[in-house]
Structure formats: C-alpha cells, structure tokens
Amino acid sequence: MVQRVKQMQDEGIEVLGLTAGEPDFTPPKVAEEAGIEAIRNGMGRYTAAAGTQELRQAICEHIRQDLRLAYEPSQIVVTNGAKIAIVQSLLALVQEGDEVLVPTPCWTSYPEMVKLADAKPVILGCDERNFPRVADLEAQRTPATRALLLNTPNNPTGAVLPEALLREIGEWALEHGISVISDEIYASLVYDGATHHSPMAVVPGLQETSVLVGGMSKAYAMTGWRMGFLAAPQMLATAVGALQSQLAGSPSAIAQIASVAALRHGGEAREQMRQAFEHRRRRVVETLQAVDGLECAMPDGAFYAFPDLGPFLGRRDPATGRTIGNGDDFIEVLLEADRVACIGGSAFGSPDSFRISFAASDEVLEEALRRIAARLAALLQKNLSGPGRSPTRPGRKKD
C-alpha cells in the first residue's frame, strides 16, 4: 500500500496517506549534529559486531531510567533496526520443529520472521481490549512451544498491556520455560497517564530467559538511521553478537554515534513528539467514535487507531459498487473513491479492521478523517445497503 500511494503521488494524484509506520518528525537536532560531525571526523568505520561500548553503555542507562531494568553493556547487542533484533533473537532461540506464540492483532512481520527462523508461528486471538489471555496462551502451548512474541505498546492496536496481566503472562512463561521476545519499540509513546511496563521489570526472572527489544526509530523519529537494540541474558547476547558478526559485520557506525547523542540529550525532543501524538490521537479517535456504528478503542500507546468495521461488512459502496467483505475491501474503496490510504487489517491478522496512522499533519488528518467518516456514512445508507453483519474475526475470541 505504501508503494502504491507513492506511485500514485509520483503520477501527480493527490492521496492523503495514513499508512506511515514512522513519525512525521525529524530526529533530535543533537542526533543529527552528532551524525554530521561523525562523518566529518571520519568515524564511518566498522565497529565491534555488537555495537560500540559507548552506545551499549548509553542503552543500559536508558533502560535503567525508562524501564527500571539493570543490564550490563555486554548484554546489549546494537542492531540495524529493531526488526533485525527480533529476527536475530529468533534465529538464536528457535529451530525447526519449535513453535512461537504470536498473539494478534500483531505487527505484519512477526509470523514471517518466525518462519525465517524455521519455526512455526502459532497465531492466537486477543480479548476485546486486544490483550492476550493466559488461558488462550495455555490452550496453544505444546511441548514444542519455545517462545512468545509480545508487543506493548502494540502495533496496530495501540494497546498497552497492564502490569497485572504482564505479571500473569510472565509467570506463566517462566513456569513453562518459554522465552518472551518483548518488542517495546513504542515504549516511550504512551498517552494520558498510561504507563508502559516491561515484562522483565514485572517478573524479574524473565531477565534470565527472555529478550527485550527497543530502538531509535519510533522514540526519536530515526527510522531511516536503522538503529535498534536488544538486551538479553549474557549467553544469548553473546550468541546474537556472534550471529551478527557474520550477518551484518557491525551496525552503522555513524548512526551509533547519533544514537548516543539522542539517548543522552534527545529527551526533550522525544517528549515534544509524544505530546503531539497525544493531541492528535484524541482528535482522531473522537472523530472515529462519532461515526455511527464504528467501534474504535482509544489507543493508549503507539500512533495508530484500529477501528473495527463490524456493522459495515457486507454493505455495498454506492460510489464504486464494491461490496465491503473486509478491511482490505474498505481500504481499496477509500483509495479509489476518496484518495485516502490506510492499511487493511489482514496485514495484522485482523481482517475486519483497518489501521489509521496518525503520523500525519493535522491538516491531512482532518481532511482524511472527514472523507473516511463520509464513506462510512454512505455505506450505512439504508436504500443502498446490503445486509451487514456483526464482527467475526477468525482466531479472535470475544469475552
């Protein structure tokens, strides 16, 4: 979808894009300046495979301060993006025949990453707040279950898992020897007093078995700098470092220097961005909630809204004549008729929904939301409507 929008825009077609998985902000100035200076000073050489000592130290300080977790620099591996941190954790942890539990809705890449590591993704649904349930995890557990992929705050739902639930899940994982790969890339983007908790901080025993993943992309608007990291038990961190020395050599030297500056001095810029997202999120979700029939939970974190199309499914769109069978049909109609681009829910294992990114300017958001609301209202018009149906999500249980 992102590529299609780009192509349409290149052809001169005006499209309002709400697809972005990246902040529409620039990195903290200090990070940019540090990067420029590093280039001028000829610092663009290979570094240690697991990252520079200075950045690993800065990451430890960041984790201690933000997540209340103590790690040694030797337990940190700096990676070329959080994505690679997750893939390399899986490559180090699982092998053919292993199973990895993946609660959905989830980030598109998780099931594919598990398959890349020769293991089997076991997809399971969440409750109506988009929280995984221990009973569901337990129901899917087999002797082959090796790991659980958790993501809080969540892409695409914005759900922030509460401390009590993380305790329950963490203790269950520990009891059954299941490693948690905890993707906390959106940790700093929580709103209206919501608190992010790392499962490792809630259940300290997990620090011996599990992996914490973070990065610079979302918190510091540094997506293209490709900087992520993981914190893991020493043996696992050493293994991932060795793997990385063969796969990537080392992470980008210049981006590492910029990341040290961002982590040490970019806090204010990070907070300003968070506040901007907090403001937009309220406007976006309140507009969506005002649409007759549309269900949209208020996301506590990240920068996405994930409305459920339940009552709109099965309806025929008057402008295009298309019947809306799922979120993918809806986003096609939106693109064709309204020139608004979103992402269909099937990409996240939740086909009846669609994802709106609010990493877009106020003007774009306002106009795009107006068009989305009008399209939904048109779908519900009685004389044109089909039967409609209530939400049904394969693999997704409701309370």
Ligand SMILES: Cc1ncc(COP(=O)(O)O)c(C=O)c1O
């Ligand atoms: C949940 C989640 N984890 C990880 C990533 C990857 O981040 P990075 O840019 O650091 O590779 C993304 C990017 O969209 C994401 O949404």
